[in-house]
Amino acid sequence: MNKKIIALAVAAAAFGTQASAVELYNQDGSTFSIGGHVSVSAKGNMGDVAINNDKGITTGYSDGSSTDIIANSPRINFTATQDLGNGFTADARGEWALNYLDGGANAFTTRLGYIGVTHETFGRAVAGTQWSPYYDIAGIADMPIAFANDFLYDNHGALGTGRAENMVSYRNDIQLGDNLSIFGGLGIQDSQTGFDSRGQVSLGANFADFMVGYSYNAGDRTDGLTTKEEAVSHALSAKYGSYGNGLYVAAVYTMNEYMHGTSNYNTGSNTGEVLSDSDGIEFIAAYAFANSLNLSINYEAVEGNDKSVVDGTVYSQMAFQAEYNITPTFVTFAGYQLDLGNDQNEKENDMWNIGVRYYL
Template identity: 55%
Template sequence: MEIKMNKKLLALAIIAVSSNAVAVELYNEDGTTFDIGGHVSVALEGSDEGDTGLTAVSPRINFNATHELGNGFVADAKGEWALNYLDGGENAFTTRLGYIGVTHADFGRAVAGTQWAPYYAVAGVADMPIAFANDFIYEDHGNLGTGRAEEMLSYGKMFEMGDAGKLGVAAGWQGRKTDSDSNAEYGNRAQIALNYNVAGFSANYSYNTGDVNYATKLKSVTSESHVISGTYGIYGSGLYVAGVYAMNENMNTDAALINKLIEDSSAYEALVAYALDNSLNLSLNYESVVDNDASKTVYSTSAIQAEYNFTDKFVGFTGYQLDLGNDYNNKEDNKWMLGARYYL
């Protein structure tokens, strides 16, 4: 099987979203490839309540490899690190991703390591703009498996159904662990995800569950989430619309200084974007988290943003995020950002 065909196979089989938009291929021979990717992103940011200054916008570098194992199996490996290049210090690199995967057209794909979780393929459909995007997913996402899930074993398979579309099925598991920073104890965690795509539309569902004994709690609680989402189009190509609704238990915290765990919360995310033929991509998004037991809005924001591709590797972006208020008497703080991203 040719290398190009294997790359297409990997792209179809991986349900989790890849963070490697652009890469430089360094090696491609005898069934093995190796490339380097990532981006350097810097922006000027400010807010009503804060000072104006430079910030790094999720910069990273990654190494990616694939290798044909024979009989239609393809192995791949990825290592990705966040870059800290503005304020220096000892932690110049911190781990974002690190995994090994094996893919087969008929048998699906298995991945072991720190990876984008199957849950994120459902909840992250509106997490697209560079400047301001999703927040609720990333609360303790490594341990809870809602974003870049740490120490996860996952399996996924895509079923092609011709004119009826595609159905993706995935599952993930994380073993017991104790967080070294918070001393919280996490039990075995499991999640499933379903993705259905047809005629440019997608409908998605994921369930995530597991017990956690937080250091501030006297006993373990079940942290679980049901999330549904839908999309139309492809972000960065014409019209793209996405909506997300999550029903969470012990997954989010309130806006008070004590960061109290919310027993029953709902999260909402919506995104409408339109990319013009001249590579200008305009978007409007909305996000909020609600404490259902207290009937309080934890936070709510909306942002208007623009991204322009000067070239395939160089993107300019800007955004203004409105703080739509909360029920905790926290002062509203509108934010803005203007920056550039260079893909390696």
């Protein structure tokens, strides 16, 4: 694991990937910091909204557009690091989602909780709820604040496509030259209700500003099914650049069996049926100017290849978005998402989102 990667790994553990945290303690090889962000935005739909019964079956539609004040995935985290000597560094993180708008009883819900150990040569091992090796490959288009990569979050905790629960993982990066490195990761998840134990492997290469990667994710599933089936996903991805720094282009393509349902998180559609065969597509192109204005366009679709559920488009959408850093920690954002249609007899529903985010 080269020095650049180990530095990034420890920094991500200590401060997060989008903004620095507040370091409260740093002495004798130990640090402790607090980070996260809070957001408030207005989010609205421009069409009719699906009405679902208690089984998730669409029974009708409400009339007209609507606007809600939402929090856009706020979180708070606490991170500690410790120099163990001989090149080893340990870190521990707890992160919780915040519910601060509606006064709900679940003010805090767990997002992350893990312990990791990193070494420049031997790599990084992590145990707990964490971002998975699969997400290292498939999450490269999941960048904008307002709209991005819904299909990764379909049962992502149990399937290990996003924040994987009960996971032990290992990652390493091998530098082959000044501009070339290869990286890989392994992950194993314990069984959960409706999901047997799962495994995943990721492999990729960085060359200058380019990255290409592949990940395989598999394990048996009964959740949402009448029989036990193996839920499998193959993810391919490629990117150029760094999001928020000049030109950034990324694309993700996934081939799946029993991984996704007929859901669209932005429209509220959820029939509760699992697709035996589906493909996911995500593409983003962004350009950040020197004044920090970041403009982007992204496209996402899930295609079903299951004649008994959906043989065609589950959903497809395109978003135009802008983000602007007033200061390094205070960001304004706006996005408009076009619903490009589906083959589920769901009405199209364009959406918009505008707000502010403050990074701790």
